[in-house]
Amino acid sequence: MTTTNAVYLIPIPICEGENNTLSVAIADVLLKVNYFFVEDLRTARRFLKSMHPTIVIDNLHFSEIDKHTGADLNLMQQWLKKGYNIGIMSEAGCPGIADPGADLVAMAHKIGVRVVPLVGPNSIILALMASGLNGQSFCFVGYLPVKDPVVSKSIKDIELKSIKDAQTQIFIETPYRNDKLYSEIIKCCNNTTRLSIAQNISSPTEFIKTKTIAEWKKETLVLGKFPTVFLLLG
């Protein structure tokens, strides 16, 4: 099947309003797309308005990706087969990375429609760039297991893996558990292991620091409930 339509993966700012963290190309692409799959409808509409204040939202078609049941893949298939350009937007950052969207993209590949990833903020890559840790080999493992003895075991496993493979290990946590996770890391890891903490990335309150565990132990750090990326290299 040869089509001229495309699926555009459209990053939006991590911090609402910080549209200068988006690539220049995005504003133009948005004018070519009338059909959207979005993680959050209100965020998506506000974003589109912020990029193009005169845009008529009622002329656009949105399908919200359900938190539990996922995206409406039948609708995706219909829209693709009708030759529509389709945009996918998550609630913050890049769709499909630690966010929904991958199953929609997989459907586009299955049907043979071109997929175009656009450049925008991704907290994992920004944190890694800014960490000074190894960017030649790295692993994003998502969330760590929650329960207590399991957490400390998985932190130790991750530290061990980072040493064995000389590979930066990257993980996140539900914000209200940041401080608990931080104290577990400080408790479990070797003093020489480097830990990078990147909080509120690409916002005016961005905080990014890399220190050894021994150095962190000398600080009083309160992370609070802000989105945080943890990076570790033993």
Place this chain on the structure above:
Amino acid sequence: MTTTNAVYLIPIPICEGENNTLSVAIADVLLKVNYFFVEDLRTARRFLKSMHPTIVIDNLHFSEIDKHTGADLNLMQQWLKKGYNIGIMSEAGCPGIADPGADLVAMAHKIGVRVVPLVGPNSIILALMASGLNGQSFCFVGYLPVKDPVVSKSIKDIELKSIKDAQTQIFIETPYRNDKLYSEIIKCCNNTTRLSIAQNISSPTEFIKTKTIAEWKKETLVLGKFPTVFLLLG
């Protein structure tokens, strides 16, 4: 030490001239920086001229990151302590990710100077977004070992790991070996494993396709010597 200067991690286009793949903020940041560590001097100068045609290159200070001995960390330390804003640019894409720069950033953290990562194209993240493979858990392993029985073993290991951890495995190859690596993957992997190939990312000749190994076997694919990212999920 409290300073007001910063180290800016400045992405440049992956494909020369495609400046609309950069975030809007970069043009302004460049006007604040007079001291640069760069992977390639000529690329850096051409890029700066393309962003600001009236810029006076002779007023800027450049230190090239040596391919063998790395960056001049003593000079970095001097510049940081003098309170200069410093920019780090690789030859393409984001500094510090599969590219030099991390040791300079580590020095900034050591001295306590703020590190600011800017948004730009990164072929690993763009390929992952566009692959439709798992973006909740992924691993970039860099280059695979070169020698023959070793290559097939490491491909099998990577496939196994992707199955065990439900984790997308991402790797690259020196372009002239692309086709050899591709044929090895096709030979070694399970028919149901999904392989995504992303070539010339963020350029006008961008090619991104995801298929199962069984489906790839039916194609005649010649990758040639273009930069390619491979993504695999068994």
